[in-house]
Amino acid sequence: MTLDPEYTRYPHRREGYDHDLYQWSNLHARAPVRWPGGKSVAIVLCVSLEYFPILPEDEPFRAPGHMVTPYPDYRHYTVRDYGNRVAVFRLLDAFAKAGVTASFATNAAVAERYPELIDAVKAGGHEIIAHSTDMNGTIASTLSEAEERALIAESLARLEAATGTTPKGWLSIARSQSWRTVDLLKEHGLTYCCDWVNDELPWRFNNGLINLPLSVDLSDRQIVAVQQHSAEAWARMMRDAFAFLAQEAARQSSARLLPMQLTPYIMGQPFRIAALEDLLADLTARSEAWFGSGSAVVESWEAQQ
Amino acid sequence: MQENAADPGLYDYHPYNNRPKIEWPEGKTCAVWVAPNLEYYEIDPPANPHRKAWSKPHPDVVGYSYRDHSNRVSHWRMADAMGRHGFPGSVSLSVALCDHHPEVVADGAARGWEFFSHGIYNTRYSYGMDEAQERAIIEDSIETVQRATGQRIRGWLAPALTHTPRTLDLIAEYGMDFTCDLYHDDQVQEVKVASGQLASIPYSLEVNDHYGFNVYGMSGREYADSLLRQFERLAAEGERSGTVMCIPIHAYLIGQPHRIGPFEEALRRIAADPRCWKARAGEIVDAWRAQV
Numbered sequence: 391m392t393l394d395p396e397y398t399r400y401p402h403r404r405e406g407y408d409h410d411l412y413q414w415s416n417l418h419a420r421a422p423v424r425w426p427g428g429k430s431v432a433i434v435l436c437v438s439l440e441y442f443p444i445l446p447e448d449e450p451f452r453a454p455g456h457m458v459t460p461y462p463d464y465r466h467y468t469v470r471d472y473g474n475r476v477a478v479f480r481l482l483d484a485f486a487k488a489g490v491t492a493s494f495a496t497n498a499a500v501a502e503r504y505p506e507l508i509d510a511v512k513a514g515g516h517e518i519i520a521h522s523t524d525m526n527g528t529i530a531s532t533l534s535e536a537e538e539r540a541l542i543a544e545s546l547a548r549l550e551a552a553t554g555t556t557p558k559g560w561l562s563i564a565r566s567q568s569w570r571t572v573d574l575l576k577e578h579g580l581t582y583c584c585d586w587v588n589d590e591l592p593w594r595f596n597n598g599l600i601n602l603p604l605s606v607d608l609s610d611r612q613i614v615a616v617q618q619h620s621a622e623a624w625a626r627m628m629r630d631a632f633a634f635l636a637q638e639a640a641r642q643s644s645a646r647l648l649p650m651q652l653t654p655y656i657m658g659q660p661f662r663i664a665a666l667e668d669l670l671a672d673l674t675a676r677s678e679a680w681f682g683s684g685s686a687v688v689e690s691w692e693a694q695q
Numbered sequence: 696m697q698e699n700a701a702d703p704g705l706y707d708y709h710p711y712n713n714r715p716k717i718e719w720p721e722g723k724t725c726a727v728w729v730a731p732n733l734e735y736y737e738i739d740p741p742a743n744p745h746r747k748a749w750s751k752p753h754p755d756v757v758g759y760s761y762r763d764h765s766n767r768v769s770h771w772r773m774a775d776a777m778g779r780h781g782f783p784g785s786v787s788l789s790v791a792l793c794d795h796h797p798e799v800v801a802d803g804a805a806r807g808w809e810f811f812s813h814g815i816y817n818t819r820y821s822y823g824m825d826e827a828q829e830r831a832i833i834e835d836s837i838e839t840v841q842r843a844t845g846q847r848i849r850g851w852l853a854p855a856l857t858h859t860p861r862t863l864d865l866i867a868e869y870g871m872d873f874t875c876d877l878y879h880d881d882q883v884q885e886v887k888v889a890s891g892q893l894a895s896i897p898y899s900l901e902v903n904d905h906y907g908f909n910v911y912g913m914s915g916r917e918y919a920d921s922l923l924r925q926f927e928r929l930a931a932e933g934e935r936s937g938t939v940m941c942i943p944i945h946a947y948l949i950g951q952p953h954r955i956g957p958f959e960e961a962l963r964r965i966a967a968d969p970r971c972w973k974a975r976a977g978e979i980v981d982a983w984r985a986q987v
Binding site for chain 2: 394568585
């Protein structure tokens with residue numbers, strides 16, 4: 391079978407990208423950025439607060455971390471709930487001990503179901519950003535525009551009602567978007583999303599929304615749950631990354647961003663939590679480090695553009 | 696190749712234990728070439744019936760933006776690390792990158808890197824192409840790289856490793872003299888083609904950073920350690936007859952902040968070994984061709 395002639399035509403072959411979502415920009419050639427206090431490496435702690443209904447939905451796709459065994463999958467349902475009942479409080483204590491603030495990407499369902507948890511997050515001075523309705527609320531281009539608009543509106547309305555705060559940031563489940571998501575997030579008043587992983591500084595979409603790139607490579611889900619490294623090995627990767635970014639920031643006289651994506655039921659296990667505590671102790675002692683919430687990093691960056 | 700035969704008949708069997716001695720310049724025993732993939736992946740390519748470009752409905756935000764990191768951020772980290780230890784690049788190039796981000800290609804050219812083709816885009820697969828379509832891609836590659844860098848390409852790494860039964864014969868017909876698509880040896884070997892001459896230069900999937908990180912799930916330190924072990928063994932075996940080690944990499948993988956440090960340390964140690972010949976792919980093929 392010969393391929394359709396269209397397959398060897400390239401209508402978007404031109405300078406710049408093959409889409410109009412944002413502009414190409416070379417990191418090392420941009421105007422320098424500095425974080426508050428002259429710090430060079432912003433560490434953004436992002437904790438996912440997830441509610442996995444025991445009835446998973448596969449449309450548009452099943453979220454990473456969702457149910458695995460035939461119904462009723464008590465094993466995966468309860469260990470994820472352990473994250474919201476127990477493990478997340480270990481993370482909150484670790485942050486308090488280190489004196490750092492984080493952004494909590496929160497399913498609306500978690501905020502509704504566990505108000506005491508939200509109170510603890512707010513009491514710690516942390517930011518709450520939107521993270522869909524629950525872990526069945528995935529986005530992809532197979533959703534209709536009406537469905538996607540309703541999902542985003544419902545996520546925000548329920549989260550606001552349950553937390554009393556208006557989120558500025560958004561993290562999609564699995565960072566998965568449709569072609570419309572960037573416009574719909576803007577339409578709903580959000581300032582930034584965390585889905586595109588192509589950079590180590592914030593940048594702006596053509597429609598004005600800001601992207602805060604949170605690498606997937608260093609998330610605890612990727613390193614510990616998928617690749618099956620120890621928490622200590624993960625922490626060593628984080629130290630390697632920090633050391634390199636601090637060095638590059640000095641060499642190029644501009645700030646960088648190091649994301650730290652944490653999942654309570656993974657990193658908050660008793661045998662893993664010390665690796666995080668030790669890492670935070672090391673990093674807070676570094677003169678180059680600034681721990682900022684997503685909003686704080688975005689605001690600092692925006693003020694310098 | 697012999698189409699529809701069990702053995703495609705690409706080369707003769709030459710057991711490793713009894714070969715003529717290949718000698719690299721200045722008595723080096725292992726030719727080491729670094730092969731950065733400079734690629735462009737389209738966000739919404741047309742479908743090839745034999746393979747999907749993205750595993751998710753477009754846009755695959757993570758898949759696309761992960762690779763975009765190369766051209767915005769990590770290419771320069773990777774290139775600087777190579778340059779500090781004297782390794783030139785031999786680039787497998789998605790030639791459309793010359794149009795999309797000419798700065799990246801110009802940077803490689805300014806560093807003295809050699810370019811060969813990795814197709815137009817890494818999201819356009821050769822599966823199912825007829826001869827005219829495949830010739831058009833080869834001719835486009837030759838012209839585009841010539842225009843962008845002044846270089847005449849000598850080699851080929853098929854886009855996303857997708858081939859047709861004609862690929863090797865066609866690239867030899869167009870005057871290319873090496874392929875990176877066969878993984879049967881640790882020394883340069885002759886490929887049987889319909890016209891011209893074609894060498895198979897050792898590339899590697901096993902020490903490709905994509906396999907290291909995405910298939911085997913290594914840490915950056917484990918990957919760097921596997922490169923050092925690979926070099927140590929090949930340099931020792933090269934005392935008998937010169938071997939070739941390829942380090943195939945992608946900036947968006949190796950240039951991540953947690954990996955680039957250990958990688959640079961591995962390059963430093965390999966470069967410092969007196970048995971290492973730091974070469975471009977074309978130089979290795981030339982040195983081999985002069986001895987066979």
